[in-house]
Amino acid sequence: MHPLLHLIAKRPQLLADHAEAYVGLVADELPRVSNAWKRKAVLFAMAMVGLLVGLTLIGVALMLSVVNPGLELTASWPLIAVPLIPILAGLVCFVAAQSDSGRPAFDDLRVQVKADVAMLREAAAA
Numbered sequence: 001m002h003p004l005l006h007l008i009a010k011r012p013q014l015l016a017d018h019a020e021a022y023v024g025l026v027a028d029e030l031p032r033v034s035n036a037w038k039r040k041a042v043l044f045a046m047a048m049v050g051l052l053v054g055l056t057l058i059g060v061a062l063m064l065s066v067v068n069p070g071l072e073l074t075a076s077w078p079l080i081a082v083p084l085i086p087i088l089a090g091l092v093c094f095v096a097a098q099s100d101s102g103r104p105a106f107d108d109l110r111v112q113v114k115a116d117v118a119m120l121r122e123a124a125a126a
Helices: 003-010 012-067 077-098 107-125
Strands: none
Touching: 003 012, 003 107, 012 077, 012 107
16 A cells, blocks of 8 residues: 555555645745735836836937937937936836746745655665
C-alpha cells in the first residue's frame, strides 16, 4: 500500500495539519506578493501617464513651432525642455517597475511543495 494512502487511512489529522500549514504559508506570502503586484501596477500606470503627457506636450510644441516660424532659438528651449520632464519621469517609473523586487512570488510555498514531493517519492521508493 502506498505510504500516502496508509497515512490517510491511519492518521488523517496529520494531513489536515499539513494542509493548514500550507494555508498558513499562502497567508504569509499573499500580502507581500499582492503589495509587489500593486506597486508594479501603479508604477506602470505612472510610466504610461508620464509618456503620454510628454508625447502630448511634444505635439503642442510642434504645433507652436509651426504657428510661430520666426521663434528664436533662445525662446524655444521651453518647447524642448518641458516635454522631457514627464517623459523622463515616465522612464524612471518604467525602470522601477521592471526592477526585480527580490524573492519570487510564493517562493516559500514552492520550496515546501518540492520538499513534500521529494519526501513522498522517497517513501514510495522504500
